[in-house]
Amino acid sequence: MIMKNKSTKYNGWSMAQLCAALLLACSLYSCKESDGFNDVVSQDMAKPGVLTGVKVENLAGAAVISYTLPNSENLLYVQAEYRINARTVRQSKSSYYSDTLRVEGFEKSGDYEVTLYAVSRANVKSDPVKVNVRPSTPxxxxxxxxxxxxxxxxxxxxxxxxxxxxxxxxxxxxxxxxxxxxxxxxxxxxxxxxxxxxxxxxxxxxxxxxxxxxxxxxxxxxxxxxxxxxxxEILVPKNRFSEYRLPSDSPLGATGLGWNTTRLWDNNIADPGWHTDAGNGMPLQICTFDMGILTKLSRYKLWERGEAYGNDYSYNHGNPKAWTLWGSSSTAPTDAVLPVNSPKGTVVGDWINIGNFTCPPPPSGNAPGQTTPADLAAVKAGFEFNIALDVPKVRYIRLAVNSTWGNADFAHVMELSFWGNTN
Missing domain, CATH: 2.60.40.10 (Immunoglobulins)
Structure with missing residues (x-):
């Protein structure tokens, strides 16, 4: 057993001498700090002076009050008390480092009385100063x-x-x-x-x-x-969906493993899905398909690739980050070179921009590759998007991905579901 010697020396100092020196240093440091700042707890029960030079700047549902602080050494903060409606009285506070205070939450425009106090570190209030504020409509x-x-x-x-x-x-x-x-x-x-x-x-x-x-x-x-x-509104039946491949659609990747466009409507959010070939270049990764029936679309849901084979692709890899849906009501729509960016309603040949969409960020706010269980759950649940009421009926859909979470030159999606009126 090793025993510590209580009289061990450190550069000629005993342990007791070191402790005493440290206590003295801490005491001196505390005194020095007190010279520049008021104590948090004070026994000084003197009443602070009142605020002077009070001015008001009225805002929407609020007001900013400026003032001159009293010359009171133990001042801690300024407090405002005011009623915002028939039910609620509020307090707002501002430290002695500031000469302004914001009062807010007023129910409507009009005159309100605010009572101001200077408060000491012993929690002693000054005499009140009353001021009227007139916020505009909240x-x-x-x-x-x-x-x-x-x-x-x-x-x-x-x-x-x-x-x-x-x-x-x-x-x-x-x-x-x-x-x-x-x-x-x-x-x-x-x-x-x-x-x-x-x-x-x-x-x-x-x-x-x-x-x-x-x-x-x-x-x-x-x-x-x-x-x-x-x-x-109904879920658009998927048994009528079919691929409608156009020349400008992106080459498919991993087809030997079952990745193809038809996987977008197989009611399976796990691998495989739709996957374009790597190296085919951006800025757009495109696929086209026929829903089989003219539909007034209301919304849709998109499932990105999540965990698979021990790997996590959530918010990463070729998962779409931003994309555009294009639609057509033509009997046999022809190919068209789609713009990377365009406003909703833009018409290119037989195709109309149904909407521009962005994948919501992960609930955790983490960067790709740092997903949490909540992030994984969000990907598994899928992302739902509304389609504007003014979008016309369409039968054919083109999904055009213009950016991915992993900045990849390919894209992949597991499943798509659409809702609307097929009558």
Whole structure:
């Protein structure tokens, strides 16, 4: 057994001397720090002076208040107390390093009273200073008048404008089958400037829908009601699908292992799928097929390649990152050189741009090759995309991939499913 000698020397110092020196150094360091900063806890019960020179800048649903701090050594922060609606009183705080404070969450435009305090490190408040703010219309009320509620496939489409790009919640309600009450069927939160989403899963019978807008502080707009008959929608039967190969389609790769275009509709999201040949060049990897029936498309789902044979291809390799769907209603559409980039609705020969799509990023936010179980689950579930209501009926589809997660010169997709009205 090895025993430590309590009198061991370190460069002539004993252990006890070293400890004492370290304690002294820490004490001196603490004193030095206290010279420049107030203590976190103070026994100084003196009341801080009041704020002076108060000015207000009114904003949408908010205001920024500037002021001159009192000359109080133990000052810690400035606090504002104010009512934002009939239900809620809020507090906002700003440290003594700042001379401004933001108050926000007001229910509507109008006059509101804000009470300001300087607060010491002993939690002693100064005398109050009252100031009136007059915020302009908050974002959620700016969104509400722009809401459009229209029939969509299997439900309703909601669109609105959010020019301030502030966070809002769009709540869709409808009749509950059991109680008959209007209850939430979708809660959509966004900061997007142009809001557009669909709520599906309903039959074609007319029913009441309602929409209202809320914000992070619990303010709620009025509710817009509308009776709507959802448009009929089914899964487009895959038993009519067939390859419709055109000269500009990309060469296929790994065909000897079963990779070909028909794998896109075999109801199997595992290997093999559609796979183009490596080295055939980008910028587009294209395949073309016939759905077998003229269809007013509503949405589709795409499954990328995930785990296979002990390897993980999720968000990597030849999985599409951005692509365009082209469609045609012609009896026998001819080949066309498709542009790499074009707006929805662009017509090239017999083909129309149905939409430009981007794969959602992995839930983890990690780079390719660092996937988490949540990322793998997202790939396995597939990615669903809406097709705009103004897109005409089509029968033939061209998938044109213009970038992949692995920056590869080939692309692969496991499965595609389409929904719409085939009548």
């Amino acid at each position: 974002s959620y009320l700016m969104v509400y008048p722009t809401i459009q509620l229209n029939a969509d496939f299997g439900g309703v489409n909601v669109s609105a404008s959010n020019p301030s790009k502030k966070a809002v919640g769009i709540i869709v309600i409808s009749n509950d089958k059991t109680t008959g009450k209007m209850l939430p069927v979708e809660q959509f939160y966004t900061e997007a400037e142009n809001i557009n989403f669909s709520v599906r899963g309903f039959d074609t019978l007319k029913r009441d829908f309602g929409v209202y807008v809320t914000d992070r502080w619990g303010n709620i707009s009025d509710t817009l009601y509308k009776s709507i008959s959802p448009i009929f």
